[in-house]
Amino acid sequence: MIEVKIPELAESITEGTISKWLKSEGDAVKEGDVLFEIETDKVNVEINAEHSGVLKEIFSQPGDTVQVGEVVALLNENADVNNVNGGDISVEESRGRNQEKAVRKDPGDEDSDQPVEEPKERPKAVQAEQDHRARRIATPAARKLAREQGIDWNSIESQDPLGRITADDVKSYKLSVIAPDQKPSHPDADPDKPIERIRMSRRRQTIANHLVQAQQSAAMLTTFNEVDMTAILDLRRRRKNQFQEKHNVRLGFMSFFTKAVISALKVFPMLNAEIQKDEIILKKYYDIGIAVSTDEGLVVPVLRHADRLSFAQIEHEIASLAEKARNNELRLSDLQGGTFTITNGGIFGSLLSTPILNTPQVGILGMHKIQTRPIAIDEHRTENRPMMYIALSYDHRIVDGKEAVSFLVRVKELLEDPENLLLEV
Template sequence: MSEIKVPAMGESITEGTVSRWLVKEGDAVNQGDVLLELETDKVNIEISAEESGVLEKILRQEGDTVEIGEAIGIIAVGAGAASAPASPAASDPAPEPKKQAPAPQAVAPAPAAPEVSEAGVKAASPAARKLARERGIELDQVQSKDPIGRVYQEDVKNHGSQPAAPATPAAQAPSKPSAPSAPAPSAATYAKPVERQRMTRRRATIAKRLVEAQQTAAMLTTFNEVDMTAIMDVRKRRKDKFKEKHDIGLGFMSFFTKAVVGALKKFPMINAEIDGEDIILKKYYDIGIAVSAKEGLVVPVVRDADRLSFAEIERSIADLASKARTNTLALSDLQGGTFTITNGGTFGSLLSTPILNTPQVGILGMHNIQLRPVAIDAERMENRPMMYIALSYDHRIIDGADAVRFLVTIKELLEDPESLLIEG
């Protein structure tokens, strides 16, 4: 027998969700065949057969949460499933019939005792223990469907919906009627039609990390606005030659990435992270670019952005965005960013307060460009293409004054694009 186990997928990933099995019990598989897809909070991976044989047992079903190293299936190696017990040989003499005594009254076999660990607690899968801890459920109270009493995640999920075992007449005692507990909300609870959907692994992880960011960081946001006239003029004059030379469009993201790098060099604390009571100052500039994908927001990283040209930055962003939308990002594309840029302006956002991408301590929010009247001097007004920008930062290590000056630096670099060649 060969166990199908969840492989290690990177130090930041400890569990995943079985997305779908591509084979079913009884199917013959060859070494290297893809057996199932596993969804993690960052990427989806395929798990292949390490040996040839027959898929004898699927231990974890689609939708189950599984941990690294956990067995999720069994392959009968070689010829496949074990053959049926051999029948008596034809040459063996038939046993001589005996006079049958009256059959005794049938007695039901005693149920197998639940499997118990040395500590006296029911044995359970790691995923079941984790879910029980989260829901405050004692494993000893969970009814298991397993023949030997091992508790699985599905047993814990069903625990709240299982009716309590009826008490024996001797144990029953009169008591005051208690108020009925409120049932868990369900589709039938609502007067109008609803549809209940399970969160994808990525969506659940996004929700968890955003809440953690707000609970652990002293997060503040400061705002400014940028006159985009100079950048739009450069793009208008240069975009055709840029496209012809580099085979990539000249967008806004390369300007903002260069401006962020220039500002981070001036305010290195915003390129740091907190580790316990230590501050880790990073001497490199791996800039995360938030990309909206079908299953939720992901933040692939442009490596060593300070060493890249405008064309290289644009090409890197385009490649990463394409991977994100086709779900082909690798873990290496998502790990180790030092600062993040998110562009809500592509969806029409005028102003927002972005949430930190922990453990980073700063994130820049870009927004929609709007033509607005701007006072040029005491006597002149002009309509200018203006963009609000926002910096959310961790006030534990970044002072408000530095955060404001950081954002002002970005504004100044963007309004003077030639300075990006020097500072960025």
């Protein structure tokens, strides 16, 4: 038998949660096949089989937390994959018949080790029923759940094509035999106020802990400004078709904001730093995190060496990272080591918000919805302009208010005169 273990995932990750199995007990497995997915604090990782054989037994079920190096299954490398079902049934027959031997525990005394002799002769009907039960197959999870619920799993009908009884079969059986007024409910449940309890995913738990930690460990403040987006909208309107034809990517807003942020970081380097104990680490490179919303929660893939990228390269990289995030294909390396973060709540309609630091970073820029508002051009004229509020949250432990405000003003000036971005970065 070969032990299927949780492999090394990353230097900082020691555990994860099994999200789903792609193979079941008794399935033939080829080397390289995906056995299961494990959810870590940041991404989901597919675990591949290192050997061929038959998946003999699964020890850890979806939702179980497992450690690196933990054995989660057994793989029979010597099994005949062309006769998987027959091999499994014969094993279960052997187990079942061994359990029906003369030595068994007294059902009235679970701790008793005294052997109890079976009658030497049993009626044929009883013998037939016991033989039928001995041939039935139940997964370890099903047997465990049935044992915990006090259910005889031999009385459960399987929905599996191979006749195996699964944990879902046990749950369905329990719901079918328990009267509605006997079904378990939370002690505070009010039948007139129905609720649903949903287990938090590992990533959602990590996000929650990370955000609380950010507020507890940093002296976070936020400063605001607004940007007249007229020039950028005009430039995009004039150049978007030519840009897309040449570079095969849409000219979005994020490349302008990324370029403006990098330019401002070069002038105010403390916002591209982090605190390590009693030292300030000034980073002379610009790996910009771009917040992306997914069904599993917010992730922040990193745009590496963004200062070396053109507008088109930035747009290509952002589009690629966003697609990988939505398809759950991000690697851990895609999420590590950012120096500053940009987040855009405007795509969801947010007019103004206070972004939370992505620690250990000390700065995050929040973009918001573009909204047409009347703006005073001078003492005598007012015009409707496409305006966006921008917010900078920063760690006041190493970034002073003057630096933060000046940084945001610098970003505003560059965005309102976007042609200068070609000269500034």
